[in-house]
Amino acid sequence: MARLNLLEETRYEKLAVTVYPDQHTAAKKVAARIAALIKNKQERNENAVLGLATGATPVGVYAELVRLHREEGLSFQNVITFNLDEYYPMQPTAAQSYVTFMNENLFNHIDIKKSNVHIPDGTLDQDYLQAYCFEYEQKINALGGLDLQILGIGRTGHIGFNEPGSAPNSGTRLVTLDDLTRADAARDFGGKENVPTKAITMGIGTIFKAREIILMAWSQKKAPIIKKAVEGEISGDVPATYLQLSDHVEFILDQDAASLLTRFDTPWLVKDCEWTKQMKKKAVIWLAETLQKPVLKLTEEDYNNHGMAQLAVEQGPVYNINIDIFNQLQHTITGWPGGKPHADDNQRPERAQPAKKRSIIFSPHPDDDVISMGGTFIRLVDQGHEVHVAYQTSGNTAVWDDDALRFVEFAIDFNQSIGEDDSKLKTIYEDMRVFMEKKVPNQVDTKEILDVKGFIRKTEAISGARYAGVPDENIHFMALPFYETGKTKKNSVGEEDIRLTMELLNKVKPQQVFAAGDFADPHGTHIVCFNIILAALQRLKQTEDWVKDCWLWLYRGAWHEFELYEIEMAVPLSPQEVLRKRNAIFKHQSQKDRAVFPGDDAREFWVRAEDRNRETASQYDRLGLAEYEAMEAFVRYQF
Template identity: 55%
Template sequence: MLNPNERIPCRIYDRASDASVAAANEIAGLIRQHAASGDRCVLGLVSGSSPVNVYNELVRLHRDESLSFANVVTFNLDEFFPMQPFELQSVSRFMHEHLFDHVDLPESQIHLLDGSLPRDEIAAHCQKYEHAIRDHGGLDLQLLGINRAGHIGLNEPGSDRGSRTRMITLDQITRTDAASDFFGAENVPRHALTMGVGTILEARRILLLAFGEGKAGIVKRTVEGFANASTPSTFLQDHPDVTLLLDEAAASNLMRVQSPWLLGDVTWDASTIRRAVIDLSDSTGKAILKLTDADYNEQGLQDLLAAHGSAYDINLRVFRHLQSTITGWPGGKPDHAKQAGDRPGNRDDIFPKRILLFSPHPDDDVISMGGTLIRLVDQGHEVHVAYQTSGNIAVFDEDALRYAEFVEEFCQQFGLAASGLDELADHVDTFLRNKKAGQIDSDQVQNIKGLIRRNEARQGARCCGVRDEHLHFLDLPFYQTGRVKKSPISDADLDITIDLLRRIQPHQIYAAGDLSDPHGTHRTCLSVILQSCLRCQNEPWYESAVVWFYRGAWQEWSTHQIEMAVPLSPQEVERKRQAIFKHQSQKDRALFPGSDAREFWQRAEARNAETARRYDALGLAEYAAIEGFVRWDGQSGVEL
């Protein structure tokens, strides 16, 4: 039954992987249904990160459960222009790598928009594409993704509801979102070919996939807003058979998730009460302890009062919880610092602790929890930092060239032997000066870029007081492709991580719970950590281990989610900034900035300051900044 506040049906899944399997099963069922009737099944397909697991599951169904694609005809949504089919970023290459090359789909039944054609042939090509769809009886099912601007296909804001397949000029948001695939926004084509909104809406069935916190805002506008040309995805509201498949993060801004008490009866557990009271405090501009029964009644929270007593009692309960999250001792306290009423959960019977901080990229440790890292070291804990990937694709070519030239000239000036150095320098110079947009770096260039990031990570950690021998560069194999598209997680990734866990046997593990980075490395790295933890969960040392999730580079935890809030002094904020500054290759302009144009240190400081401001506005102590953490429940999020 459609939620009365939602204009498009939505299904919310615990994990993106669950939503992907559901989509694949529906597509497989449709294929089999048409095959049983002797008909062809016409599918509209989409490229990008969202459908990857859908295609993985379809390939598995073909391999393990005899799903045949012999009766399938496909039409893909879009293609960049200009774009050769063999280029890394082409839709053609994506579809062959993820689906077409792994199933029994005849090549003659695959239809792709051709970005390699001369410009003067594009209009006729697009018209021919439209005719081909009609000649096959129209699309039985169209699979869609969505970007932050609400485009479907590559129909940018302003696209007409009746638009057809055509060339379009891409806006800045789309080009910024695509930057990670093209090794920088400057390499993203300015034009693309796309099915029109009208073409898409003629599909008999539509499934739209949206995963991650970064999609929460546009999902809300698409589902709960009014249809308008400035957000093309809202035109889906007029379709008779469309469903959005969402993970919990993408659905987090929907009213049924964010404020379910406004829609009807709810179960008032501790989390929902906390969210409602914080929301009430924000909307009224009052500190929690100043909220009255009248405030609750006027904001539709009469049921909460009826079930849990007076405003005073509810206020006090929520306030005390929030107060208990604040700690200046994230690793627990030594005996001499303990006081009555200290917050539980950090195993104060163990002090000092062994701490293991996992950093997906070489700078996530200092960007996202640099203040807490400084605090843990200063308070005497044995702190280790594990850098899960090299981060080498995020280094500009000119930086690699500059470092190669420096080493060559240094050796020459001081008469140092450098066998093969001249040859290496010549290779780097020749390769980078002739490198094409989006081309994969040679092994030599990748190694140089990796060393740049490794040296910066070492300097940043030293700034926080971490000892060199406690830095671990894991170089997980899944990342070592030289391109934005990474390999699936393998046993090799898990073995490296499990070996480190067993060697250190940490009492606290910190992992990046920020899943909105542009190319999914955080998501993959987190899954590696959690799967590794589950494999170690029955070992004696793991009994005292606690896993904390941090955020900061791309998102921040909401106040109601935070379970540990570490306040930072102005001096610690400055020291954290200096640690971030050590990452010079990411300073001034990052290769993959994502949707936020600010530098990473600016994002981190603004988010930490905003968290502190929210705590202050709720009536708690006022701090310069706060880093927030959420404790892992031991099960969720393993397969993201």
């Protein structure tokens, strides 16, 4: 019976899928399977032939394999590896090369024979590449093929570097990279313009010959392409869908990557549900959006025809359900993000008391505050609350070199105009120019350059906060140590990051904390900064009484928006407030027109923010609620 229920739940899934609570658990499970294969082969005096992948996805697997080698004696003497791909052209010593990646994450820490390691050669003359790729295939075939192939998946659906349009029987070859793939790699190369346009990759046909294939994916940003790969039709537009043709493939996912699969996203379509308040709200909003009808116009027939008959029977009549969901949505809307003084707050997202609150807005980068919640920021100040803003990092890696030079040139001219000695500044300036002329992609800037870039972003942040109405003494620059590496790859969070955050929180003693909840941030800074805030609040809660009256609100907007059913506070913005928010964003001139790290969204940050805020308002309107120009959305986090 349990087997039948599972088959029913997964009936939309066209290949085997295993979902783990988080990527760390999943990575350990995959590493354990690899270790078991290696040991089994050792007992039979055979080689284990592994196909390996690079990128962020397999890092946890490699870390666990290294641990198993160091702590449990797992030997790799009988292991032969073939890597999926390599950029072309690419020097093996380059920081971005997959040779460097594999050495740093695995090979330098285990006892594998260097002669058993095979990674496509990105230094070869292009005239020799075709013959080289054929030889790569022959080496794999001569060993009897791959025992196990590890895969990640790109957001284009590529496996290896088999981009959309790849043939299912393709072999190892030189390919042209998709623009989105290059955009995703831009941060590693210091800008998309530095990412190679080509790569050498094993083909889909080569991958298919492996006796076992494991594709891994973590995080919410992989969820859309995982849904296409697992539930979509087989298509060259999504090369990973070809894996549906294999009987030896398994997708191993964390909950976030699996979140858009039917059994998790819309479970009422495949099974009976436990109709919690959140599930009911999600389902009714989904039904209204699917049928393009206001909530109050949904009928019993609509429920019955779309997998929601159980809800209608258990909690109907449906009109009562509709009214309940409509009221829940209505109660999220408030023009008083700090609470409306002397009002009944039973149906409002924020408390009425105290009438004037101390609020602190944590901004991971120096512009997240105004981009993501600029309208609410200004509204809080206008309504008389004591608003603080804390910029958690300097953002000094996201300023163009020519902007840094321009500001130093300004300083030199200013010194000359007031008769100050500028000889030292001129020397620094000349050193900066010499360094920049020889600078290679992602090379760490000198301290002087990092300082100038940090000063640029600091003055922009001050300008934006002042425009919102915050007094200078309430503007805090934290420069959390984890970020101040000068590299795109940051240090791990340390005690000092948490201590500095606790110190600021204890100084302000806020009733409201606003923090970035945009964990789809491709650079990873948002989630790191949030975890620091959370750790600080949880520690303070043990000793400080004020924390018990502190609410933590999450905002989004720079990268994605909350789903409508998640929103607990929606702050409407008038056309004039939208313009005020835009002007606050414009204070960040170094991020205007062309940001250093824009992600895969070609729109400027202010355009993204306005479009998302307007779409949130439009969604409320389509569901039958009041029509507003724009809305900023928040979710309360219980800690």
